[in-house]
Amino acid sequence: MITLKQLASREEWFSSGHTLCPGCSIPVILKLVLGASRNPLVISNATGCLQMGSTLFPHTAWKSNWIHTGYGNASATMSGVTAVYRSLKKKGRLMDEKERKFLVIGGDGSTYDSGISSISGYMERGEDIVYLCYDNQSMAHSGGQASSATPVGASTTTTPAGTVLPGKLQTRKNITAIIAAHRIPYVAQSAPWNWNDLLRKAEKAFETKGPAYLNVLSPCPTHWNTDTDKSIELSRLAADTCVWPMFEIRGGTKITVNYKPRHKLPVSEWLKSQDRFRHLLEKENKWIVDKIQEEIDQNWDFLLSAQNEEETK
Amino acid sequence: MRANKVLDGNTAVSEAVRQLDPDVVMAYPSAPGAPMLERLAMDIANGSLDTELVNMESPQSAISGCIGASAAGGRVFSSASSQELAQMHEMLFIASSLRLPIVIGIADRALSAPINYYADHSDAMAERDCGWIQLFCESPQEAYDNIIQAYKISEHQDVKTPVMVAMDGWITSHTMENVSIEEPSEITDFMGKRIPTYSLLNSTKPLTIGSFSSPNYYFEHKLNQFQGMENSRKIIREVGKEFGDRFGRYYGYFETYKLDDAEYGIIIMSSAAGTAKEAIDRLRSRGEKVGLLKLRVFRPFPFQEIQERLLGLKAIAIFDRNIVPGSQGGPLYNEIRSAMYFCEDNLRPKIFPYIFGLGGRELNLSDIDNTIKEIKEKTEKVESENGFHFVNVRYRQVNNE
Numbered sequence: 001m002i003t004l005k006q007l008a009s010r011e012e013w014f015s016s017g018h019t020l021c022p023g024c025s026i027p028v029i030l031k032l033v034l035g036a037s038r039n040p041l042v043i044s045n046a047t048g049c050l051q052m053g054s055t056l057f058p059h060t061a062w063k064s065n066w067i068h069t070g071y072g073n074a075s076a077t078m079s080g081v082t083a084v085y086r087s088l089k090k091k092g093r094l095m096d097e098k099e100r101k102f103l104v105i106g107g108d109g110s111t112y113d114s115g116i117s118s119i120s121g122y123m124e125r126g127e128d129i130v131y132l133c134y135d136n137q138s139m140a141h142s143g144g145q146a147s148s149a150t151p152v153g154a155s156t157t158t159t160p161a162g163t164v165l166p167g168k169l170q171t172r173k174n175i176t177a178i179i180a181a182h183r184i185p186y187v188a189q190s191a192p193w194n195w196n197d198l199l200r201k202a203e204k205a206f207e208t209k210g211p212a213y214l215n216v217l218s219p220c221p222t223h224w225n226t227d228t229d230k231s232i233e234l235s236r237l238a239a240d241t242c243v244w245p246m247f248e249i250r251g252g253t254k255i256t257v258n259y260k261p262r263h264k265l266p267v268s269e270w271l272k273s274q275d276r277f278r279h280l281l282e283k284e285n286k287w288i289v290d291k292i293q294e295e296i297d298q299n300w301d302f303l304l305s306a307q308n309e310e311e312t313k
Numbered sequence: 314m315r316a317n318k319v320l321d322g323n324t325a326v327s328e329a330v331r332q333l334d335p336d337v338v339m340a341y342p343s344a345p346g347a348p349m350l351e352r353l354a355m356d357i358a359n360g361s362l363d364t365e366l367v368n369m370e371s372p373q374s375a376i377s378g379c380i381g382a383s384a385a386g387g388r389v390f391s392s393a394s395s396q397e398l399a400q401m402h403e404m405l406f407i408a409s410s411l412r413l414p415i416v417i418g419i420a421d422r423a424l425s426a427p428i429n430y431y432a433d434h435s436d437a438m439a440e441r442d443c444g445w446i447q448l449f450c451e452s453p454q455e456a457y458d459n460i461i462q463a464y465k466i467s468e469h470q471d472v473k474t475p476v477m478v479a480m481d482g483w484i485t486s487h488t489m490e491n492v493s494i495e496e497p498s499e500i501t502d503f504m505g506k507r508i509p510t511y512s513l514l515n516s517t518k519p520l521t522i523g524s525f526s527s528p529n530y531y532f533e534h535k536l537n538q539f540q541g542m543e544n545s546r547k548i549i550r551e552v553g554k555e556f557g558d559r560f561g562r563y564y565g566y567f568e569t570y571k572l573d574d575a576e577y578g579i580i581i582m583s584s585a586a587g588t589a590k591e592a593i594d595r596l597r598s599r600g601e602k603v604g605l606l607k608l609r610v611f612r613p614f615p616f617q618e619i620q621e622r623l624l625g626l627k628a629i630a631i632f633d634r635n636i637v638p639g640s641q642g643g644p645l646y647n648e649i650r651s652a653m654y655f656c657e658d659n660l661r662p663k664i665f666p667y668i669f670g671l672g673g674r675e676l677n678l679s680d681i682d683n684t685i686k687e688i689k690e691k692t693e694k695v696e697s698e699n700g701f702h703f704v705n706v707r708y709r710q711v712n713n714e
Binding site for chain 2: 040042044051052055056057058060062063064065066067068069070072073076077078079080081083084085086087088090091093094095096098100117118120121124125
């Protein structure tokens, strides 16, 4: 295990001076994930907050090779890059023999929704690419619209809580399970409050030969309407309420739950911490809160029961 | 040694690609161009080609992969037709805007709806504004030659713009003809390896590709791209001449057939030019002074050269193989009419728009005979040039009141 001091001295691939919102969790996540690679990185980034906020021409926050093409195709773009890498390596035409690591980064909109086909494609082909999803549970860059990562009951600009409708009606997509169903070597879910957990998982992802996937909660002060100094705390609250379990899945079946809250908090604690859920605390919406709690409990119980026996000892 | 083979258009394309030894083939099958990829896959399976072929999950992913591969410094090939090309639409703009050399082969096929499996130019013409160089082929030989030239043009330092090489689906893609296949070492010598200016795989000089461009810069970025396309005008001619000097088959923006002393002209693209040449021979034998201009390069459109070549004709019939509802004529008609705007009035031919061959409808020799008759009559009677003319169709008139 490394100390924070050691971590701080590692090479930074993402510099300050970007234009992401104050309090955004993405730079914290990036610091940990990029810091986990011991090899030069090539990054493909989907359109979204991070891409827009890091490359305002003529500036760039990226110290690694980086490409952005479109919204739903960041991993397809990377498939082309890695194909050339394999080809040139085979033909002995690489400029240098240094091993590279390939990282795709997308928000939840470009991962859960428009990018899912190309993510699924590269995973089926077993390409040696790490995928990082920073999940702020909305289409944050285009103005906080709903994505399929938006949880039930959340008020967004396209699922506003009104006098008739109580925000988003559908349960969020379980992307981590969908990815795990590809039986890729490594899938993990984490959040920035536990820097050591995220760093270790990112290291594991980069070490893994073949596809690896990291789903990381990224609290968004702008669209969750929270204080800018609360993002990391919120990510912890998500774990303590089991809204965002921290776990990893190896080979598609071996599940390990990495964090079990000593006192599992009720989901209402999570809901009242953010403006997007405030309307759910009204009396007539109690049935939605109950439904959310029921889903969280089911999911949590499933994870605990599905844990690999050896791991739990 | 040059080999003379009997090949269809798809095989001719894959022969050319094979000789160019691409680093990567991004494969997504689309009829009728899929055999281009299948033959490369077979070569790889048999160990005669050392290329990474990636079976992508969608056309959008295939073209995205081409962008990634080219940005990583590789030579890349893909193919698409019809719906699959339309699905690439968004990424075609990004490929050309990022100034990436890429070549894709197209076996032109009509766009849905109604779904149809046969040749017309609605797919390629729908992409005419996406910043790609567009070459159209009449025959399998031209498909082979154009693919080789396409890489040379696309990878040229002054151009760095992607190229699509289009032939008519089934008609050219699946019809076998004699094709001269050049000696592989000659092709390697002609082409060389791609030497990229930049590469995502150069870890000593990290790149940011595809950044956010504000109103302060976007316009200049687009002009830069525009310049690449303009530069290609010269390079296309140079490469066509160099190819001809080496292999004996010369290429320019267009080919003319019996046009020098012609009074009436036909302008057409791709495989239908074969029919037009035959019709012209028949008309000539009856004493009609008719000629053909077969356009090879649609983008960049050779305005000046076309204008010079068509000056002095009495009338021309422009054959478009796609229809653009609400427009004043097909894309070829509009470009040529625009090119002729700056002629002296007395030198400008009458220009008539014809739409033919949609969804694989055949073009008969008699259709061309009738067209020539029609434009002759209209010219002699000084009738209006306005209005569409539809060839070999049940309803010739469309009410536009």
